[in-house]
Structures are given as structure tokens and as C-alpha cells.
Amino acid sequence: MNTSLENQSPGHKVSAKTRFSIVAVAFVAFLGILAETSLNVTFPTLEKTFGLPLGTVQWVTTAYLLVVALVMPTSSYISQRFQDRTLFFSALAFFTIGDLLSLISPNFTILMMGRLIQGIGTGIAIPLMFNLVLTKIPRERVGVWMGFAGMILSIAPALGPTYGGLLTGTIGWRMIFALILIIPVFVFPLGAWAIEQAPKKSSNKFDFVAFSFLSIAMTSALLALDALTNPKMAAIWFIIFALSLAAFIWRCKTSDLQFxxxxxxxxxxxxxxxxxxxxxxxxxxxxxxxxxxxxxxxxxxxxxxxxxxxxxxxxxxxxxxxxxxxxxxxxxxxxxxxxxxxxxxxxxxxxxxxxxxxxxxxxxxxxxxxxxxxxxxxxxxxxxxxxxxxxxxxxxxxxxxxxxxxxxxxxxxxxxxxxxxxxxxxxxxxxxxxxxxxxxxxxxxxxxxxxxxxxxx
Structure with a gap:
């Protein structure tokens, strides 16, 4: 489909390296969302494996999504500060290391560590995919490639529960992480070939203070929700949330740094x-x-x-x-x-x-x-x-x-x-x-x- 569109406008062709660079990053984004949704069907099994209640086990997804949410606001800064190649390899490395930790996790704590590291990779990869489309694709082709990116993000959650359920019900939940490792083996050389070095225009400083306040606000909000059965703890977390949110708003209004x-x-x-x-x-x-x-x-x-x-x-x-x-x-x-x-x-x-x-x-x-x-x-x-x-x-x-x-x-x-x-x-x-x-x-x-x-x- 993309080839036929390009042939209609020879002056606006998309190079093979550009196409495959987007595909390489899209694979990492796909893996991130697949890893997120495939674990939803494993919770009863994980409860038995680690001897933990559902309310604790669900944090392997909740904390993962929280990390993705925290990394995404940095995308504007890091896309201007770092090379696309650097971001791609970083996303792939974070995801792969996190996946390996989750695969071999002897206890729930190690599994959680693996999931948090995976979340960093996903939080980098998803904005990078859209950024490549917006910066590398001619305006006449952006719609097609944005549709491709959207399709990747839609298919992964559709396949995740089926993928996770099938493996959990047959050869075990750890195979969810084992089989995923096949894709980075092929994506690494593809990205190394396709994603080219390009000079960055901006050296703006990042507002780490605002980022810290927002991170505390998001985390404390989730902990307040989780602690609702304990009114005193819930109140403490809610106060922390309110104070950090107020501090974040104040910082954004008074700071000239980028966020x-x-x-x-x-x-x-x-x-x-x-x-x-x-x-x-x-x-x-x-x-x-x-x-x-x-x-x-x-x-x-x-x-x-x-x-x-x-x-x-x-x-x-x-x-x-x-x-x-x-x-x-x-x-x-x-x-x-x-x-x-x-x-x-x-x-x-x-x-x-x-x-x-x-x-x-x-x-x-x-x-x-x-x-x-x-x-x-x-x-x-x-x-x-x-x-x-x-x-x-x-x-x-x-x-x-x-x-x-x-x-x-x-x-x-x-x-x-x-x-x-x-x-x-x-x-x-x-x-x-x-x-x-x-x-x-x-x-x-x-x-x-x-x-x-x-x-x-």
C-alpha cells in the first residue's frame, strides 16, 4: 500500500532506511504494549506462584503503566537532546534487560524490577515512533504512516491477552517473556542499519524539579488509591499528592526550563x-x-x-x-x-x-x-x-x-x-x-x- 502511494508522487518518496527505521522502533513499541496486556490473564497463576493476593499481583501492570506515564513527558526533551539511534538502542536495551529479569525472576520483587525497567523502554519507544513519522516523513505521506503507527498500538493490546493466556495455559507464564526475546534479535540489526545519525538542534535544559514533583504526584495518587482500606495511610498519601501537585503547578508557572x-x-x-x-x-x-x-x-x-x-x-x-x-x-x-x-x-x-x-x-x-x-x-x-x-x-x-x-x-x-x-x-x-x-x-x-x-x- 505504501509503495503504490509513493509511486503516485515520485518527488515525495520515503527512503527505505526511513521506512525501516520507523518499523524497527514500532516493533519495540509493539513489544512494550504486548508485554503490558499479556500479563492481565496471568494474575490468578501469579497469585499461586508467589503466594500473594490479587491486590499485590496487579502492581506488575499498574507500576509498569506508571513508569511509562512518567517517562513519556520527557519525550520532547530527549528527542531534541539525544540522537534517534541513541534513543532506539536505549529503549531496546531497557526493554530487553527488563524482560530477562522478568523471565528469570525467582521472586515477586525481581519480577517487579524487571517490569519497571521494561516500562522505561516502552515510554521511550512509543513517542520516538511518532516523532520519526512527524520529522522524517513528507507531509503528503504523514497520514499513511501515522495510521501505521496507530495500527501497531491497536494490534498489540488486541493480541496481548490471547498471547498471554495461551502460553500461561500451556507452557507457563515465563514463556511470555522468553518468546518476546526473539524479536529484539532481529530488530537490533535492523535499527542499527536504518536509523541514521542526525544533528540535534536544541540543548535546552530539562526541568528535573517539575518532573520530580509530577512523579511524586502520580505515584502518591496511586498509592492513595491502593491504601483506601486504611484511611490513615490513604490520607497521608493524598496529602503528599496534593502538595506535590501544587508544587508542580507552581514550578511550571515560575520556571523557564522545558517541560x-x-x-x-x-x-x-x-x-x-x-x-x-x-x-x-x-x-x-x-x-x-x-x-x-x-x-x-x-x-x-x-x-x-x-x-x-x-x-x-x-x-x-x-x-x-x-x-x-x-x-x-x-x-x-x-x-x-x-x-x-x-x-x-x-x-x-x-x-x-x-x-x-x-x-x-x-x-x-x-x-x-x-x-x-x-x-x-x-x-x-x-x-x-x-x-x-x-x-x-x-x-x-x-x-x-x-x-x-x-x-x-x-x-x-x-x-x-x-x-x-x-x-x-x-x-x-x-x-x-x-x-x-x-x-x-x-x-x-x-x-x-x-x-x-x-x-x-
């Missing part, structure tokens, strides 16, 4: 759009956590089938991105956002009402409905918001969307785990999680009505 632009939140449309986007990601990762565990623990389904249960919905959600984008170009955002949230709402109403009567097949069907509704709102919310920003603000807006979504993903997993494990049984806990997400759809209706209100735009 995230908070002035962009003066736009009500942008602020509400980021909130909706994060709520959708919160629900998405939360439900991707709870469904495989519900199927295995409450319904007695094998890990293979539990992982497969998410595959049809994930693939349909990925495939719907193109038609949804085309519909947005023709009709605008309003119809897509409202109809998507209606579908999202209906899916969660049915999941909530029939939780105790769900079967594998009915859960798969409702997850397809859930994913279609979520996909309609997810991409359109971000596209509609960024389209209303100036070119100078669009990059800052994109940074907030990516950082916020990763943090929301980790919070969604942690919250779903907390609610599910504190109920009398996992079936009741799963129903409570569905009720929470149903409430999010109602909140999103309110936010969408404000976003689409021209008076605040």
Missing part, C-alpha cells in the same frame, strides 16, 4: 477533552483487567479462553478506527461522540444487570459492544480537541493526552483490583466495577455536552 505546558488547560474544551479521554482509558484498562480474572476465578475458564475472550472485541475496535476517522472528516465530532457514548452506556448497563448470569460467549459479545463505543469516543475526543489548538500548542496537547492516558490506565487497573478484591466474592466485585464504569458514561454525557457547546469553545 509540560500547563497554560494549555486555560482552554475549557481541551481540559474537558483530556478528562473524558482519561476516563475512557481508565474504564478500558480496568475492564481489561477484571474480565480475564472474572472468567478464570468466577467462571472457572482456562487462561487460554480468558485471554481469547478479549480478542474479537479488541480486533473490531482496532478495525473501526479507520471508518470512525473517515466519518469524523465528513460529519464532525458530535454524532460520533454521542452515539459512541450511548453504545458504551448500553454495554455497561447490560454487563451490570447480568453480571451473575454472564457466560464466556455473552461476555465476549458485550465486550465487542463496549469496545466499539469506547473506540468511537477515544480517538474522536483527542482528534477534535487537538484540531482546535494552534500548531504551537498541538504538541503540548498531545503530550498531555499521552501522559494522562497512561496514568489513567494504571489508575484503572489499581481501582478495579481494589473494588474487586474488597467485595465478598469476585463476581460481586466485578459487578461493582461495572457499576463504577457505568457512572463514568453518565459523567461523559455531561462532559460531551459541554465540549460540544460552542459558547465554551
Amino acid at each position: 509540560l505546558d500547563i497554560e494549555i488547560f486555560k482552554s475549557p474544551t481541551f481540559t474537558l477533552s483530556v478528562l473524558v479521554y482519561c476516563l475512557l482509558q481508565f474504564a478500558n484498562l480496568g475492564i481489561n483487567f477484571i474480565i480475564p480474572n472474572f472468567l478464570q476465578i468466577s467462571l472457572g475458564t482456562s487462561s487460554t479462553l480468558a485471554g481469547f475472550a478479549l480478542l474479537p472485541g479488541s480486533l473490531i475496535g482496532s478495525a473501526s478506527q479507520g471508518p470512525i476517522g473517515a466519518l469524523y472528516d465528513r460529519k464532525g465530532a458530535k454524532g460520533i461522540l454521542l452515539s459512541g457514548n450511548v453504545i458504551f452506556f448500553v454495554a455497561l448497563v447490560l454487563l451490570t444487570i447480568f453480571t451473575k448470569n454472564l457466560t464466556l460467549v455473552s461476555l465476549m459479545a458485550l465486550y465487542i459492544l463496549f469496545t466499539i463505543g469506547r473506540s468511537a469516543g477515544f480517538a474522536t475526543t483527542m482528534t477534535n480537541s487537538l484540531a482546535q489548538l494552534s500548531p504551537q500548542k498541538a504538541a503540548a496537547g498531545n503530550a498531555w493526552f499521552t501522559t494522562g492516558s497512561q496514568f489513567a490506565a494504571s489508575a484503572g487497573t489499581a481501582t478495579a483490583s481494589l473494588i474487586a478484591t474488597k467485595a465478598d466474592n469476585l463476581t460481586t466485585g466485578t459487578q461493582h466495577v461495572f457499576i463504577l464504569f457505568l457512572g463514568i458514561t453518565v459523567v461523559n454525557f455531561i462532559f460531551y455536552s459541554l465540549i460540544l457547546n460552542k459558547k465554551i469553545n
